[in-house]
Amino acid sequence: MIKAVDLVKDFGQRRAVDGVSFEVQQGTVLGFLGPNGAGKTTTIRMVAGFLPPTQGNIHVKGINVASDPVAAQKSIGYMPETTPLYEDMSVAGFLRFLAEVRGFSGKERDSRVDRAIERCFLGPVRSQTIDTLSKGYR
Known part of the structure; x- marks a missing residue:
């Protein structure tokens, strides 16, 4: 692959x-x-x-x-350590944005976001902003 x-x-x-x-x-x-x-x-x-x-x-x-x-x-996923932009977006919002950039919308987009959140164990931080989360790592 x-x-x-x-x-x-x-x-x-x-x-x-x-x-x-x-x-x-x-x-x-x-x-x-x-x-x-x-x-x-x-x-x-x-x-x-x-x-x-x-x-x-x-x-x-x-x-x-x-x-x-x-x-x-289109065949791989890449999750960087930090996001260079969009720090005021929530985790779910950022994943929705990425899905839309890749051409997904509606139920398919939401399904893919939910699956990514589940697979990466992001449920507890789903609604937190990236900026809030990254402050703990600075």
């Missing part, structure tokens, strides 16, 4: 990711472990199509993420 081959990401003179390769089959849970600065978040952002690799390639369900990130993103 996800195949990354020889991923490299440079930020100027600094190499954040150096030759990472892995393959993940459907239904597999994968975790990235390592110290701060090891390239975990950068790798995930490349897989999610939010950051292009300097070298290497990534395929999600056979779709090249670099050449068609939107098509690849």
Whole structure:
């Protein structure tokens, strides 16, 4: 389902990711472990199509993420540590927004939001704003 081959990401003179390769089959849970600065978040952002690799390639369900990130993103979910925007939205509101951006509306949108909240154990914080939640982590 996800195949990354020889991923490299440079930020100027600094190499954040150096030759990472892995393959993940459907239904597999994968975790990235390592110290701060090891390239975990950068790798995930490349897989999610939010950051292009300097070298290497990534395929999600056979779709090249670099050449068609939107098509690849339809097959994966990405939940960043923090949201860069929309801190005044509730958790459910933010998930509704993301579902709408992906083309879902009405009952299908609501069903997908409910499923994400259940799968990620977000029920207790469903109506809290992202800003309120993030203050505990700052």
